Amino acid sequence: MHGSSSERPALARGAGQRLLIVAGDSDAAELLSTTLELAGYRIVAVAAAADGLALLARERFDLVVVDANLPDVTELGHNRPTLARRPPVLLLIDYESLDRIVPELGLGERDYVTKPLRVADLLARVQVLLRGTGAGPARGGALCYRDLVLDDTLCEARRGPRGLDLTPAEYRLLRHLLVNAHRVLSKEQIGRYVWGDHRGDNAIEQLVSRLRRKVDQDAPELIHTRRGFGYWLGRADAEA
Template sequence: MHGASSDRPALARGAGQRLLVVAGHPEVAELLSTTMELAGYRTVTVAAAADGVARLTRERFDLVIVDATLPDVTELGAARPALARRPPVLLLTDYESLGQIVPELGLGERDYVTKPFRVADVLARVQVLLRGTGAGPARGGALSYRDLVLDDTLCEARRGARALGLTPAEYRLLRHLLVNAHRVLSKEQIGRYVWGDHRGDNAIEQLVSRLRRKVDRDAPGLIHTRRGFGYWLGRADVEA
């Protein structure tokens, strides 16, 4: 059961960011473009990955939403070296094909929503990805969860009045956990976000352990382990 919305980082509406929607089914493309426009984004819709690559080489987009079941979807991954800017990508994918398709797509930071998807989930993941790139609406440079505050302007983190003194890797990990509050992140997801590749489990466990000692010292624990799955941030009495 999820907790009250006041315990989660607020998800702001769009502020005119440009989104590229790559979807072959007209109904899906229409649903996504209409929803995103109503939420405050500007959208461009194409029906094939090849057309998406062509638009990405000519124009600037803040984020790409792509149906990962398109037959030519791997062209997006193949185009990565030629792109001057690599926007984050949100995948709409069947659960069964997730493990095969995610490693092949590498525009920028990645996230996914499994099909059939809920519009609310798509909007939430878009906001998380845009917040990670700085393309979302400014909120004073700070992200927060209860008494935990991360200030991107100063690159500082605090728990209440206590400065945490994080290393760059610890800071990136905390940021990733914070913008994904109440969502379990796998070790692979954490490794790719923090270091750009997947490190050994021991390296990630040590990093999480160091961060937990700093964040949860003398305060209720916010960083938790879901054994066999990964780690999540939130209140202990609110399930991930």
């Protein structure tokens, strides 16, 4: 049976990369620090975005993990462009706040995981951001795969010159597929990323079908089904 606990892959691990955690809740900061240290990362933690920015101006970090509930979290988005080096950002965010926070992250690679946190999801997103796998950054901090471009700053997507009129759920699905290009995502993974829970196979199949019609209209197919496993994004001729 697919998805059984005995078949799950090992949790993603680090190789000593330096991570900055910005979290005002001391319990959350301790949990994040312990989890990430056990996974092989070196951790520095601060309680406010202003303190995080001050550290980023003086020291080198490979990734910043930010609790979106911080009252001054938007300072990171407003001031990161002034930094000489802008490491990728992973936001820890309540599902209901996605539309408000994601456009304010600023330029550079960024992603988010929804609360309540799942350790496997947290470590997987950290690893993807650190490795730079999947989609690559385009000008202005957008994500791209060939002629498919997704701009988090404007919450817009396009395929070549054609703009894609996406709903919020379609946009989140496309982003998840794009960041994980050439990686099969299960329906459960998609449901938890798009809605914060698993909505059932039929809802996900309908969402993928709507997105596929918009993305692959009059263009080589990028969204594919791996029957019995899930969905993936990429050129089929580049999978080998």
